[in-house]
Amino acid sequence: MKTELDVLVEKQTALYEHAHSQPIELKPFGFALKREGIDQTRLYCNPSYLPLPFHHDAFTGLSRAQLSVLTASFFARVYAEIAGSELLAIKYNNLVAEGVFKRYSDDYMVLFNETAEECDHVVTFRAINQAVVGDATAVDSRNFPHLVSALSYLDMLRKKLSGEAFGASFLLLRYILNLALKQLEGFMQLGLDAAETAPVAKSIVTHHSSDEARHLTTSVGIGMALYRRSSAAERKVVANTVKQAMSSMIFARFGETRSMLHAQLAQDALAIAVRHPAFAELDGARLCSLAKEFANEVPLSTEYASSQRWLARQVQRLSADLEVSPVVPEIIMTNFQRLAS
Amino acid sequence: MDATSRANTTGGPQERGARVVVNINGRDAFGTAGETILEVADRAGGLLDSQCLAGACGTCMVRVVEGAENLVPPGGVEEILLDPKDLVRNIRLSCQARLRGNVRVVSAPESVNQS
Numbered sequence: 001m002k003t004e005l006d007v008l009v010e011k012q013t014a015l016y017e018h019a020h021s022q023p024i025e026l027k028p029f030g031f032a033l034k035r036e037g038i039d040q041t042r043l044y045c046n047p048s049y050l051p052l053p054f055h056h057d058a059f060t061g062l063s064r065a066q067l068s069v070l071t072a073s074f075f076a077r078v079y080a081e082i083a084g085s086e087l088l089a090i091k092y093n094n095l096v097a098e099g100v101f102k103r104y105s106d107d108y109m110v111l112f113n114e115t116a117e118e119c120d121h122v123v124t125f126r127a128i129n130q131a132v133v134g135d136a137t138a139v140d141s142r143n144f145p146h147l148v149s150a151l152s153y154l155d156m157l158r159k160k161l162s163g164e165a166f167g168a169s170f171l172l173l174r175y176i177l178n179l180a181l182k183q184l185e186g187f188m189q190l191g192l193d194a195a196e197t198a199p200v201a202k203s204i205v206t207h208h209s210s211d212e213a214r215h216l217t218t219s220v221g222i223g224m225a226l227y228r229r230s231s232a233a234e235r236k237v238v239a240n241t242v243k244q245a246m247s248s249m250i251f252a253r254f255g256e257t258r259s260m261l262h263a264q265l266a267q268d269a270l271a272i273a274v275r276h277p278a279f280a281e282l283d284g285a286r287l288c289s290l291a292k293e294f295a296n297e298v299p300l301s302t303e304y305a306s307s308q309r310w311l312a313r314q315v316q317r318l319s320a321d322l323e324v325s326p327v328v329p330e331i332i333m334t335n336f337q338r339l340a341s
Numbered sequence: 342m343d344a345t346s347r348a349n350t351t352g353g354p355q356e357r358g359a360r361v362v363v364n365i366n367g368r369d370a371f372g373t374a375g376e377t378i379l380e381v382a383d384r385a386g387g388l389l390d391s392q393c394l395a396g397a398c399g400t401c402m403v404r405v406v407e408g409a410e411n412l413v414p415p416g417g418v419e420e421i422l423l424d425p426k427d428l429v430r431n432i433r434l435s436c437q438a439r440l441r442g443n444v445r446v447v448s449a450p451e452s453v454n455q456s
Binding site: 317 | 383384387390391392393394395396397398417418421422
């Protein structure tokens, strides 16, 4: 009789082979962007997804070229963070597979194949950052404090837990990272007209999202299967680990009025953009200062609201499956639960 | 919204961009031909559950109660992820099913694919 894990592995293997039935890698798109530079007639994401004070005089006059550079900077920044997260997967996917599956079995190959895809993605996102930011090392996971914490925590857990329990911990933490980054990638081009979108940006989002949909599914599917295989004592450790990560995520992303992290990401993108020659005529420092000053007053777009609702439901579902209750201030939990319902 | 614009099987395929009505779990939502069911559901306030958004997880499954012919036939990932018995029962992935006309759907967590 097939287990849930057997069915998942079968389907994901078929989906992986379907995805690779034609030679599709992301690298060519990354290299194209590096070769051609920013197309200053097109947009890389929907500007309304960036919580910046576009209603302010200083921003309403931004030219198409300036908006292109700004959206390209946000695009590059998002993919730098995604690459940083994928570096964690490259480190741990095969360690987890070695710890729980027979080498080169179909189960083992799911994580093995994902690692190969992540390597392709990192090369691509490095090229994007080289092209847009002028710094290929922007993709280093050490640039992101939450990834540095995750790495050291996982190293500690690996010494304490069995193969199954460590696998569950890693994959469910990976799932939380998948969700956070999918909230950015999956929604940042929503509402953007195809004619306005830089074709290379559209291709990267489409193909990467397709790969990551499988990775997200296996994160939670294999993660929960390994969780159920773990001893009762180790399940408590895994559940508590994931609960802490979920609580941090809810605190950072479901603030009383908005996500602090989302605002910071947009401000970081602006700081990158104002260094570009397209912004030479403007006072970049003033734009950045205004972005910080008005951060709490920017109306949130409908696309962003959709992404928050989607994220809340995923986290809610995971907390129900693990039977844990995240710990956050009541006002934030109220906002989170409203969105999740 | 009058009775003639409610989801029905007589609407037939429409041009891309034409307005369509998607009845989701008893509630009408409005979209345009060419969109997916999930895109319409999301814009209407998140009427359907979803997860991977790209046809890999099955969370967004729906059963098409009326208007199955008003959807682009399943292909690619739907044919892989859905069991043949699901397809016969008009189970579709709402993130993949593109609209050509009016449809009526209900959430379908009870796929034969699930153990």
